Amino acid sequence: MSQANGRAAMTVDVLVCGGGVAGTMAAVAAARQGASVLLVERYGFLGGNATGGAVAQFNSWQTENGRRVIAGLASEVVERLRAYQAAGEHEVFVMSTGHRMDRVGYAPEVLKLVLDDLVTQAGVQPMLHAQVCGVVREGERIQAVHLLTKSGVIEVNPRVVIDTSGDIDVLHRAGADFLELDAGDALQPATMMFRFGPIDFARFDALAPAEMQALARQGYESGELARAALHSSRDPYSTDGWFNISRLGIDATDASALSRAEIEGRRQAWKAAAYLRRAVPGCEGGRLQAFATQVGIRETRRVRGDHVLTAEELLRPERFADGIACGAYPIDIHPAAGGELIYSGLGADHAYQIPYRSLIPSGLCNALVAGRGISATHAALAAIRVMTISMAVGQAAGTAAAMASQAGGAPDVRRVDAAALRASLVAQGSLVGE
Ligand SMILES: Cc1cc2nc3c(=O)[nH]c(=O)nc-3n(C[C@H](O)[C@H](O)[C@H](O)COP(=O)(O)OP(=O)(O)OC[C@H]3O[C@@H](n4cnc5c(N)ncnc54)[C@H](O)[C@@H]3O)c2cc1C
Incomplete structure (x- = not known):
């Protein structure tokens, strides 16, 4: 590390902000493409919603009829979790809405280890307990990002920046354009996940979808559940389940609202755990074992990019010459208030693509975005936000950033050749199912 303007300074090819x-x-x-990479994360561990939010299941690896659409690094994560005996089998189940869905459940604590292994073995430099606190932009270029750390403020001068902070804090500080919600739409609510157990899964899993739905509705109508659902996944290490049944309608970029939501989320989870114990077969002997480290955030800012991906494009599905990832997760909107889900299933063999241009923020030439803040409408994000797709899009963004940073001259993410990017992703075992 050198010194610049009286503070510690670093230069890297690729700066990734946000370690979800x-x-x-x-x-x-x-890093695997040969770039020098700094990965910045405000907590002391990686994973974001997947670990700190305790989401605990990777959904939708395939179409309803079993055509695989996600592989690459996402599959490697599952293989590495299995080596720790910390991921379940790939399973297909019927949701309370009657739709078929597939998933792999995992232990969020062990995912922290797997992500540590992946970054250290790839040669990524992790910078944990580091929060983005400033951005220096000159014209279309991000020149520097400032990190608040225990050692003081560090200035990083990247060739290319990838904003994966979920809330898209870097681009927000850089004055980028963001998409507005349409009239009548609201941000998807946050949820405080919680672990409950022990559960007698022989009895719990034997509940028919209609019985589960009736129990969920009864809990919602009695005021014990904030949402008419009993969604859960099994913790592979124990006879506990992770429950996704609280609902907090907030804008998580509002610090006061986020603080209130953490407190209200724990209160909702505590009440829901009492309901499980009182009313749900198989849960009579269980107790609340743990809250997620933080309330899970589904949606905040969406950047405006060179292409705004729409729900109509997912539903057609539109074929993009610069498609860099596929997905098959349906449009799944959790309304901010009320108990229900708005869930639009896809056809049996339906998969869609995400174009590279949705990763390129308008007006900037050395920045990319990946994860839940890419350039997509509220309804399209409701499908592509899941972790499988976020991992595939992240892999594409990292590959593109390495290509841009290695191209010589001042990096420009728009000069990355889409065909070469797609070929590289195929060679890496990603971009399957087209
Ligand atoms: C309750 C809930 C249930 C869900 N259920 C499922 C499911 O069943 N299956 C599924 O596949 N997906 C599910 N999802 C969706 C999925 O978890 C997320 O969309 C996905 O994890 C997003 O990943 P990300 O990396 O884009 O963002 P995040 O996970 O939000 O990661 C962003 C990271 O950036 C860090 N960060 C933020 N700001 C800064 C800053 N200023 N400086 C430094 N670091 C910063 C954060 O600490 C975090 O680690 C669910 C989401 C929620 C909230």
């Missing part, structure tokens, strides 16, 4: 699953995959992909 999108950012970690972006960092690993860029």
Whole structure:
């Protein structure tokens, strides 16, 4: 580290801000392509919603009829979790809405280890407990990003920046354009996940979808559940389940609202755990075992990019010459208030693509975005936000950033050749199912 303007300074090819699953995959992909990479994360561990938010299941690896659409680094994550005996089998289940869905459940604590292994083995430099606190922009270029750390403020001068902070804090500070919600739409609510157990899964899993739905509705109508759902996944290490049944309608970029939501989320989870114990077969002997480290955030800022991906394009599905990832997760909107879900299933063999241009923020030439803040409408994001797709998009962003940074001259992410990017992703085992 050198000194610049009286503070510690670093120069890297690729700076990845935000160590959720999108950012970690972006960092690993860029490093494996030979770039020097700094991965910045405000907490002391990687994973974001996937670990700190305790989401605990990777959904939708395939179309409803079983055509695989996600592989690459996302599959490697699952293989590495299995080596720790910390991921379940790939399973297909019927949701309370009657739709078929597939998933792999995992232990969020062990995912922290797997992400540590991935970044250190790829040669990524992790900078944990570091929060983005400033950005220096000159014209279309981000010249520097300032990090608040225990050692003081560090200035990083990157050739290319990838914003994977979920809330897209870097681009927000850089004055980028963001998409507005349409009239009548609201941000998807946040959820405080919690672990409950022990559960007698023989009895719990034997509940028919209609019985589960009736129990969920009864809990919602009695005021014990904030949402008419009993969604859960099994913790592979124990006879506990992770429950996704609280609902907090907030804008998580508002510090006061976020603080209130953490407190209200724990209160909702505590009440929901009492309901499980009182009313749900198989849960009579269980207790609340743990809250997620932080309330899970589904949606905040969406950047405006060279292409704004729409729900109509996912539903057609539109074929993009610069498609860099596929997905098959349906449009799944959790309304901010009320108990229900708005869930639009896809056809049996339906998969869609995400174009590279949705990763390029308008007006900037050395920045990319990946994960839950890419350039997509509210409804399109409701499909592509899941972790499988976030990992695939992260892998593409990291690969593109490495290509841009290695091209010589001042990096320009728009000069990355889409065909070469797609070929590289195929060679890496990603971009399957087209
Ligand atoms: C309750 C809930 C249930 C869900 N259920 C499922 C499911 O069942 N299956 C599924 O596949 N997906 C599910 N999802 C969606 C999925 O978890 C997220 O969309 C996905 O994890 C987003 O990943 P990300 O890396 O883009 O963002 P995040 O996970 O939000 O990661 C962003 C990272 O950036 C860091 N960061 C933020 N700001 C800064 C800053 N200023 N400086 C430094 N670091 C910063 C954060 O600490 C975090 O680590 C669910 C989401 C929620 C909230």
